[in-house]
Structure formats: C-alpha cells, structure tokens
Amino acid sequence: MNYLKEYYRQIQEGEILVGKELLTVLEGLIEDLNNPRYTFDEKPGKIRIDFIETFCKHTKSPFNGEPFILELWEKAVLQVAYGFKMADTNLRRFNEVLLLVARKNGKTTFIAGIDLAEFFLSKGGVDIVCASNTTEQANILFEEINNMREQSKALSNEKRSKKNIFHIYSPKTKNKIKKLSAQSRNKDGYNIEVGCIDEVHEMTDSKVYDAIKQSQSTKSEPLIFIITTEGNTVGGFLDNKLDYVRKMIKGEIQDERVLPWLYTQDSIQEIYDDKSTWQKSNPTIGTVKTYSYLDDLMNKSRHDLATRVTMLCKDFNIKQLEQGSWLSFDDIDNKETYDINDLKNSYAIGGVDLSSTTDLTVAVLLLIKDNKKYIIQQFFMPSAVIERRKEEDNAPYDIWVKRGLITVTEGNQNDFTLVTQWFLSMIRTYEIRPLWVGYDPWNSQYWTKEMEDLGFNMEKVRQGIYSLSEPMKQLEADLKNKNVIYNNNPIMKWNLANTQAKVDINGNIQPSKLGSKYKRIDGAVALIIAYAVLNRFKIEFENMI
Numbered sequence: 001m002n003y004l005k006e007y008y009r010q011i012q013e014g015e016i017l018v019g020k021e022l023l024t025v026l027e028g029l030i031e032d033l034n035n036p037r038y039t040f041d042e043k044p045g046k047i048r049i050d051f052i053e054t055f056c057k058h059t060k061s062p063f064n065g066e067p068f069i070l071e072l073w074e075k076a077v078l079q080v081a082y083g084f085k086m087a088d089t090n091l092r093r094f095n096e097v098l099l100l101v102a103r104k105n106g107k108t109t110f111i112a113g114i115d116l117a118e119f120f121l122s123k124g125g126v127d128i129v130c131a132s133n134t135t136e137q138a139n140i141l142f143e144e145i146n147n148m149r150e151q152s153k154a155l156s157n158e159k160r161s162k163k164n165i166f167h168i169y170s171p172k173t174k175n176k177i178k179k180l181s182a183q184s185r186n187k188d189g190y191n192i193e194v195g196c197i198d199e200v201h202e203m204t205d206s207k208v209y210d211a212i213k214q215s216q217s218t219k220s221e222p223l224i225f226i227i228t229t230e231g232n233t234v235g236g237f238l239d240n241k242l243d244y245v246r247k248m249i250k251g252e253i254q255d256e257r258v259l260p261w262l263y264t265q266d267s268i269q270e271i272y273d274d275k276s277t278w279q280k281s282n283p284t285i286g287t288v289k290t291y292s293y294l295d296d297l298m299n300k301s302r303h304d305l306a307t308r309v310t311m312l313c314k315d316f317n318i319k320q321l322e323q324g325s326w327l328s329f330d331d332i333d334n335k336e337t338y339d340i341n342d343l344k345n346s347y348a349i350g351g352v353d354l355s356s357t358t359d360l361t362v363a364v365l366l367l368i369k370d371n372k373k374y375i376i377q378q379f380f381m382p383s384a385v386i387e388r389r390k391e392e393d394n395a396p397y398d399i400w401v402k403r404g405l406i407t408v409t410e411g412n413q414n415d416f417t418l419v420t421q422w423f424l425s426m427i428r429t430y431e432i433r434p435l436w437v438g439y440d441p442w443n444s445q446y447w448t449k450e451m452e453d454l455g456f457n458m459e460k461v462r463q464g465i466y467s468l469s470e471p472m473k474q475l476e477a478d479l480k481n482k483n484v485i486y487n488n489n490p491i492m493k494w495n496l497a498n499t500q501a502k503v504d505i506n507g508n509i510q511p512s513k514l515g516s517k518y519k520r521i522d523g524a525v526a527l528i529i530a531y532a533v534l535n536r537f538k539i540e541f542e543n544m545i
Contacts, residue, residue, distance in 0.1 A: 002042055003075040004029060019264045019280040024249050029080060039087050045079030051121060052113040057151040059144060065151065068113055073283045077261055092221040093256060098245055099227045100262040102281045103314045104289045107227050111196045112145040114225060115177055116155065118194045124173040126193035129212060131180040133202045138181040141198045145177060182208050190215040195224045201231025201238045205396040209237065230317040234497040235490035264317045271316055281317045324514055326501040331480045335488045338374055343367055344430045347544050350423065350437035351530025353522045354416060354444050361414045362526040363422055365434060366534060368545055373478060375486040377523060378422050379405060384412035393518045405491055416447035435541060438533035461529045469508040471531030495523035
C-alpha cells in the first residue's frame with residue numbers, strides 16, 4: 001500500500017486534520033509521485049514498517065508489552081523518507097527528515113523503532129546513533145531502544161544483539177547503536193548510517209548535527225531523523241532549522257533533500273475555539289494522547305500563565321518564551337532584514353550598555369526611515385571569558401564571533417576603545433552619524449571623555465525605573481507592531497527574550513534579567529537607552545531626518 005496516498009486521501013476527505021504547513025508539503029509529495037526526476041518505491045519503507053510491527057513492542061504503560069502498531073502518519077513518514085529515489089542514480093532522495101510533533105505523541109518510541117530497524121536491517125559495520133542535547137536525554141532514548149530490544153525474544157537473542165554500558169552491538173554484523181550528545185567529549189570517529197536526534201529544541205548550536213553529518217560524508221544514502229517538540233530557546237538550532245524548512249515550504253528556497261514534516265496549528269485562537277483542531281499538532285490524539293489530558297491543561301491555562309506558556313509550546317508546537325518574559329516570542333520575532341548600504345548617509349541615535357568583564361558590551365544605532373526604526377548593533381566580549389560564558393549562558397558565542405556579530409577584546413576585560421572605533425567606522429564607512437549617544441554613567445568616565453574628545457554628544461541615561469519606563473513601553477509597542485527592524489540579529493533576539501519587565505506600584509517598568517543571572521539582556525538595555533535619548537530629542541531628531 002502507498003501510505004502517502006492513503007494519508008493524503010483521508011486528509012482530503014476530512015477524516016484527518018493537519019495544519020497548512022504539513023498540507024503544503026504533502027501536496028508537493030503527491031505531485032512528486034509523477035515527477036520524472038524521482039521514482040517512488042514502497043518496499044524500503046514497508047520493510048521497516050513490517051520489522052517494527054513484527055518485532056518491536058511498547059515499553060511504557062498503558063501499552064507495555066503490546067505490539068508496536070504504527071499509526072498511519074508514521075507509516076507515511078517512513079515510506080516517504082525511504083521510498084523517494086533520484087531517477088538518474090536510483091539513490092535515496094531524502095537525507096534529512098525534520099519531524100516536529102507535540103509531546104506525548106509517541107515520538108521517542110517511534111525513534112526507538114527506527115533505530116532498531118536500522119540496526120537489524122543494515123549491512124555490517126555501521127553505527128546507528130541516538131543523539132540529543134544532553135547526555136541524560138540521550139540516555140533516555142538509548143534506554144528506550146534497549147528496553148524495546150529486550151521486550152522481544154527474537155531481538156534480544158545474544159547471537160543477534162548484546163548491550164554494554166557504551167552501546168548495543170551485533171556479534172554477527174558488528175553494527176552498533178551508540179549515544180551522542182552535545183556534552184560528549186569525542187564527537188568524531190563515527191561511521192553513521194542513520195542518525196536520530198531527539199528533542200533538539202534546547203540545542204543552541206549545531207555541533208551534534210554537524211558531527212553526524214560529517215560522519216556520513218562517505219555514505220551514498222545517509223539519513224538523519226530530527227524529531228522534536230517546540231521549545232523556548234531563542235536563536236538555537238531548532239529555530240534555524242525551522243526558519244530554513246519554512247522558507248522551503250513557502251517556495252522561497254529549493255532543497256529536494258530535506259523532508260519537513262511539521263505538525264503545527266494554524267492559529268492560537270483555533271485551539272480554544274475548536275478542539276477538533278488539536279489533531280493538527282497531535283496526530284495520535286484519541287489513540288495515544290488523550291483528549292481529557294488536553295482538556296485539563298486547557299482549563300488550567302485560561303487562569304494560569306505558566307500552564308498556558310508550557311501548553312502552547314509543548315502540546316501545540318507554538319513557540320513561547322519562558323514564563324515572566326516581558327514579551328512573547330511573536331512580539332520579538334521579526335525576520336525582516338536590511339542592507340546597511342540602503343541606510344547610508346543618515347542621522348542616528350546611539351545607545352550603549354557597557355560591561356568591563358562578565359556581560360556583553362553593546363552599541364546600537366537607531367535610525368528612522370519610512371516610519372520604521374532600523375537598528376544597527378554590535379556586541380563586544382573579552383576573549384578570556386568566551387568559552388566559560390558559552391557553557392554558563394548556554395549560548396553559541398563562538399559561532400556569533402565567527403559571524404562577526406561579536407567583536408572580541410583580548411584578555412579578560414572589554415576594551416571600550418573598540419566601541420569608539422565601531423561608532424567611527426559607521427561614520428567613515430556608511431556616513432551614519434549619531435547625533436546623540438546615550439549611556440549609563442556607571443563605569444564609563446574614561447570612555448565618555450574619549451567619545452566627547454572625538455566630537456560625540458554624550459547623554460547620560462541612568463538605568464532606573466523612572467528614566468527607562470516610558471522608553472521601554474514605547475519599544476514594546478514598536479516591537480509588537482513590527483516597527484523595529486534589528487536585522488534578525490540572533491543576539492538581540494535572545495537578549496529581548498531574556499528580558500523581564502520589573503513593575504513598581506505605579507505601573508512603571510524597567511528591564512531585569514529573567515530568572516538566571518546568565519540570561520543576558522544587554523542588547524535590550526542598550527536599545528531602551530537609545531529610545532530614552534530619542535524621547536529627549538524627538539523634535540530635533542525628526543527635524544534633522
């Protein structure tokens with residue numbers, strides 16, 4: 001049976017509901033069945049489906065010990081991933097599958113079945129990798145695979161497979177199932193046929209993915225399954241992946257080797273208005289995940305913000321920020337970019353947040369054009385703290401340095417002269433001149449004099465609730481209206497996501513760090529300072545531009 005066709009038929013006839021993103025992908029796959037560039041073979045997927053349903057059993061209550069009978073959507077995923085081939089080479093078309101599905105829909109069990117099928121069906125001498133962000137999460141996946149193996153007398157027969165603390169291996173074929181995480185010391189030396197990465201939503205960088213991808217460089221038919229729910233890590237690996245595949249879905253980029261399979265809602269409102277739409281992000285609802293579970297969460301979420309944030313993110317795959325955030329992810333997420341050359345020969349307002357050691361130092365320029373505010377930003381950090389801060393802050397500072405988003409100061413203290421040089425370079429290279437530069441006077445005496453000696457007009461903005469409240473509220477309104485174009489800078493987006501609004505008895509607000517001291521908000525502070533200066537000189541500035 002062609003499970004893709006059957007799945008699509010049931011969707012067309014209204015028996016199954018999916019979101020617009022997945023429907024668009026499925027429509028393209030149906031068209032590709034008749035595309036001469038590809039052939040479609042049902043057998044590779046069917047072999048794996050038959051293996052899983054014949055030999056694999058559930059390991060968790062209430063299905064413990066029962067045969068693992070795949071859902072129609074799971075069969076469709078497997079058959080599409082393995083069945084499409086390039087007509088000219090007869091090699092597998094897809095080398096990567098991104099499956100986004102809400103929690104409690106059996107994804108870990110699904111991964112375990114895929115890994116075991118590859119382990120027993122692959123040719124000899126290959127590594128099957130179960131990977132995740134943390135060692136603990138990779139262990140959970142590995143133990144699920146092993147528990148499923150042990151549930152079957154045929155699979156756990158010592159002639160076919162054994163387990164030690166490092167891996168599951170086959171005495172006969174020498175195949176292995178190994179663990180890999182971002183915390184693994186050695187990510188090299190693998191010979192991976194198929195890699196499965198679970199719960200990538202907490203990954204800040206692509207190191208685990210890159211290690212798997214690199215190990216497959218000699219393979220003619222490599223395959224990576226990335227299976228996850230949404231998360232609240234901003235600018236991380238999952239955000240980048242989803243940005244990429246959503247551009248594919250919209251037709252903005254072409255990539256025939258990546259298969260996006262996204263179970264997402266079409267709006268938040270439909271979740272509250274029509275419970276039948278819950279199936280869009282929960283394909284196993286009614287069989288594995290229960291309506292009563294979601295009903296309880298839904299009722300609690302109407303009165304409890306923490307429940308609402310977690311539910312929307314983990315049960316409906318709608319990106320959320322942590323509870324207590326100043327803004328929602330939708331508020332701060334603006335992918336609009338600009339060419340800095342289009343901003344040449346302009347007046348601006350500057351804002352800085354200085355830090356000598358631990359935090360980022362940030363300089364921003366705020367320009368107004370066509371009633372929108374364009375933000376040029378640069379971050380600064382001492383070289384001696386980058387590695388330590390990368391671990392403590394769970395942020396990919398090294399990648400941001402390579403992209404030129406962070407200027408590195410040698411040693412363990414920021415050199416504020418580099419900030420001065422950045423402002424000068426904006427004037428010399430792009431003729432973008434700040435009429436005023438806002439700064440907090442703390443720790444800035446010598447730098448301020450350096451700037452004033454070069455002709456910059458410096459404005460003190462103390463980081464207090466009365467000086468920052470109104471500009472912070474104005475920035476909030478502009479962000480919500482998508483009037484702040486920060487060039488989709490991942491550090492600024494992360495800083496905004498980490499910002500909490502501290503409120504006094506009179507309703508005044510000021511920025512504070514959300515939860516952990518490692519939640520950097522320096523970019524948001526510099527931006528609010530720039531807004532404060534704009535308020536002071538609004539009429540003069542508007543007359544100049």
